[in-house]
Structure formats: structure tokens, C-alpha cells
Amino acid sequence: MTAPIGYHAVVRVDTDEGISGWGEAPAGISWGGPHGRYCGESPKTVRHVIAGHLIEAIKGLDPRDIAVIHRTMDRTVKGNPYAKAALDMACYDIAGKAADVPVYRLLGGAFRDRIEVAHSLGIMPVEKCVDEAVMAVEEGAKTLKCKTGLDPQRDVQVVRKLRERLGSDIRIRVDGNEGYRTVWEAIDVTRRQEEYGILLCEQPLMDNRQLAQVAERIDCPVMADESAWTVHDILELHALKAAACFSCYVTKPGGLYRARQQADIAGALGMYSDIGGSIESGIGNAANLHLGAASEIAILPSVSPxxxxxxxxxxxVAGVYYLDDLITEPFRFEDGCVLVPDGPGLGIEVDTDKLKKYAAP
Structure with missing residues (x-):
């Protein structure tokens, strides 16, 4: 993925009753599904699709009628899930504020009030990666997610160095981001990483059939991310035995409504998940946290900022990826977990001055 993080589309939806809802689309133009199944979006395409098509289509609908809104959006525009997700978030925010309840209550209630943070370590020199991991652990992180997939030798070395420095109590996830060249390279690297103890192997390759070949030949679970956008993807992954778990988040399927459907189907098939994302601001992060609270299968440590x-x-350091944010109050961090906001709607207040300050030209 080459699109920069932090360049996101933010939307506010206003109602005739004076209630406003916020949504966010951390769209990346180079981010998509396997074999061109899902095309990349950007903040500019999100703005075009919403302003030029979706907002007019849903004008006059009740934001609480979320299934009707999704049917209308899907009939108006094919694909473009990130644009639809931004509006979906805003509608849930409005509905929660109108009912004076948190969004997780609208999704069926909370199975948990917090999500364990997996601090994400990007592609960087091994020693720098280890130093950052140490700082994150000192602040309370208990799980680390290591980006891999570009250099097999480095990918094994970084896991070994992390384990040597941090001991056996810290969990380590690896995420190849579809980076390995062949099934056999993915298998070889993962087996060598397994010698030092890894929690799971996330999306080492693009193709679902290739994922199934890897899953059959390694010991740790395979997690699907780029391969898991829709309910239909979940059914395919299960049928191929390609993944034991998947990264569930609001934007890939097109909103909280669709993500909850994904989680329910996956749970019925015996799969489980984390709560992923694209390093959203507090707006999109709040939506993901509400999803995580309301999803029974969201049991894995997650890259929730x-x-x-x-x-x-x-x-x-731990779970922190930006120097500033668009929300007025910080999310609480306790014992390695970020707490789910419990105010009405998404439970956040947006600093509109920050929106102006950080707006792209």
C-alpha cells in the first residue's frame, strides 16, 4: 500500500431536527481486494461519490432506518464501500444521539467495554523496530503487530529480536500485507517465525487458494484482511479453509451495518476476528470500537489507536500514531486496552477548528 495514512475524508450529516452525525473514510487509492475484486478509493473519490450521488439519494430518509439507507446507497452506486461507510457511521451517530444511547447499543449491546491494543510496528530497521516495541510495552502494550512481507530474512530476524528483548509474555502478530512472492516463501518464513512464538499470520499472500495452502502447512492461524471485505468473502474463505480468523472493521464492507453482518456470519462458521482499521482519527476509531464492543467474535488484540x-x-507510543487528533477528549487507555466511548452516538465531540487546521488544500 503506497497511499499515505492520515489523508482521510470526513463527513458531517445534518438532520432537520438539528442533530448532526460524523463519519470518516480512511480511503487509500492503492488499497483493494485480491485480483482487482475491490478497487481503491481516495478521499477525493469519496467526496465525489457522496456529494455527487449518495447524499442526494438518501436525503429525506430516516437515519435510523439503516437497512433502507444501505439498500438505497447500493442501488445508487456500485461498490465504493468507504464512501458508504462514512455515511453509515454518521447515520449511526445521529441515531444514537437521538435515542441518547451509545452506538454499540444499536448494534445489539456490548460484550466488552474495551479492546486490547496491538501496537503496530511498521517496516523499519530491526533495531529501531525493537526499540519502539520496548517503549510500547513499557507503556502497557501486551501485543505487537509486526509489518512484514518485503524481506524474508528481515521478517524472521525482527521476530527473533523482539522475542529475545521482550521475553515470552508479549504476544507477537505478523502481517505480510500480501507481500510474499510465492506460497512456499510464505510457508518457509512463517515456519521460521513460529520458532519464536507468533500469535497469528495475517494475509501473507493475495489469493485465497494460496492462503489455504499456507494455512494447511503452518501451525499458527492465518488471518485474512485484504481477502475479507464482504459476507461473501467470509463464506469463500471458510469453504477453502483459507483462514481461521479475519480482520473486521467498519470501512471494508461499507459500514457498521455490513460489518456486523460479516461478524455474525463468521461467528456462525466458527471464525473469530480482531477489530482492524486504517489508523483512523478518533471519528472512525470510535466507530470501530463500538463494532468491537458489539461483536461477540472480536476477541483478538487489535490495532485500535x-x-x-x-x-x-x-x-x-503504545497505540499512538498521530501527534494530534480531531476529537476534543482523549480515549482512555487502561491495562493495555483502549476503552470504548460510552456517550450517546459515537461518544465523541469533533473539534471543528482542527478540521479547518488540518484540511487538505
Missing amino acids: VSKPEGAAGPS
Whole structure:
């Protein structure tokens, strides 16, 4: 993925009763599904699709009628799930505020009030990666997610160094982001990483049939991310025995409504998930946290940011990816977990001055 993080589309939907809802689309133009199944979106395409098509289509509908809104959006525009997800978030935010309940209540209630943070370590020199991991662990992180897939030798070395430095109590996930050249390379690297103890292997290759070949030949679970956008993807992954779990988040399927459907189907098939994302601001992160609270199968440590405005209390490394945020109050971080906002709607207040400050030209 070459699109920069932090360049996102933000939407506000206003109602005739004076209630406004917020949504976010962390769209990346180079991000999509296997074999061109899902095309990349960008903040500019999201703006075009919403302003030029979707907002007019749903104007006059009740934001609480979320199934009707999704049917209308799908009949109006094919694909473009990130654009639809931004509007879906805003509608749920409005509905929650109108009913004076958190969004997770609208999704069926909370199985948990917090999500364990897996601190994400990007592609960087091994020693720098280890140093960042140590700081994250010192602040309370208990799980690390290591980006891999570009250099097999480095991918094994970084897991070994992390394990040597941090001991056996810290969980390590690896994420190849479809980077390995062949099934056999993915198998070889993962087996060598398994010698040092890894929690799971995320999306080492693009193709689902290739994932199934890897899953059959390694010991740790395979997680699907780029391969798991829709309910139909979940059914295919299960049929091929390609993944034991998947990364469930709001934007890939097109919103909270569709993500909840994904989670329910996956649960019925015996699969489980984390709560993924694309390093959203506090707006999109809040939506993902509500999804995680309401999804029974969301049991894995997740790359859920500890969103906080500049200068606010909280960790400086663990779960922190931006120097500032669009929300006015920080998310709480306790015992390695980020707490789900419990106010009405998404449970956040957006700093509109920050929106103006950070708006792209």
C-alpha cells in the first residue's frame, strides 16, 4: 500500500431536527481486494461519490432506518464501500444521539467495554523496530503487530529480536500485507517465525487458494484482511479453509451495518476476528470500537489507536500514531486496552477548528 495514512475524508450529516452525525473514510487509492475484486478509493473519490450521488439519494430518509439507507446507497452506486461507510457511521451517530444511547447499543449491546491494543510496528530497521516495541510495552502494550512481507530474512530476524528483548509474555502478530512472492516463501518464513512464538499470520499472500495452502502447512492461524471485505468473502474463505480468523472493521464492507453482518456470519462458521482499521482519527476509531464492543467474535488484540488530541494525557507510543487528533477528549487507555466511548452516538465531540487546521488544500 503506497497511499499515505492520515489523508482521510470526513463527513458531517445534518438532520432537520438539528442533530448532526460524523463519519470518516480512511480511503487509500492503492488499497483493494485480491485480483482487482475491490478497487481503491481516495478521499477525493469519496467526496465525489457522496456529494455527487449518495447524499442526494438518501436525503429525506430516516437515519435510523439503516437497512433502507444501505439498500438505497447500493442501488445508487456500485461498490465504493468507504464512501458508504462514512455515511453509515454518521447515520449511526445521529441515531444514537437521538435515542441518547451509545452506538454499540444499536448494534445489539456490548460484550466488552474495551479492546486490547496491538501496537503496530511498521517496516523499519530491526533495531529501531525493537526499540519502539520496548517503549510500547513499557507503556502497557501486551501485543505487537509486526509489518512484514518485503524481506524474508528481515521478517524472521525482527521476530527473533523482539522475542529475545521482550521475553515470552508479549504476544507477537505478523502481517505480510500480501507481500510474499510465492506460497512456499510464505510457508518457509512463517515456519521460521513460529520458532519464536507468533500469535497469528495475517494475509501473507493475495489469493485465497494460496492462503489455504499456507494455512494447511503452518501451525499458527492465518488471518485474512485484504481477502475479507464482504459476507461473501467470509463464506469463500471458510469453504477453502483459507483462514481461521479475519480482520473486521467498519470501512471494508461499507459500514457498521455490513460489518456486523460479516461478524455474525463468521461467528456462525466458527471464525473469530480482531477489530482492524486504517489508523483512523478518533471519528472512525470510535466507530470501530463500538463494532468491537458489539461483536461477540472480536476477541483478538487489535490495532485500535489510542486517539488523543495534542497535549492530552495518555501513552506517547503504545497505540499512538498521530501527534494530534480531531476529537476534543482523549480515549482512555487502561491495562493495555483502549476503552470504548460510552456517550450517546459515537461518544465523541469533533473539534471543528482542527478540521479547518488540518484540511487538505
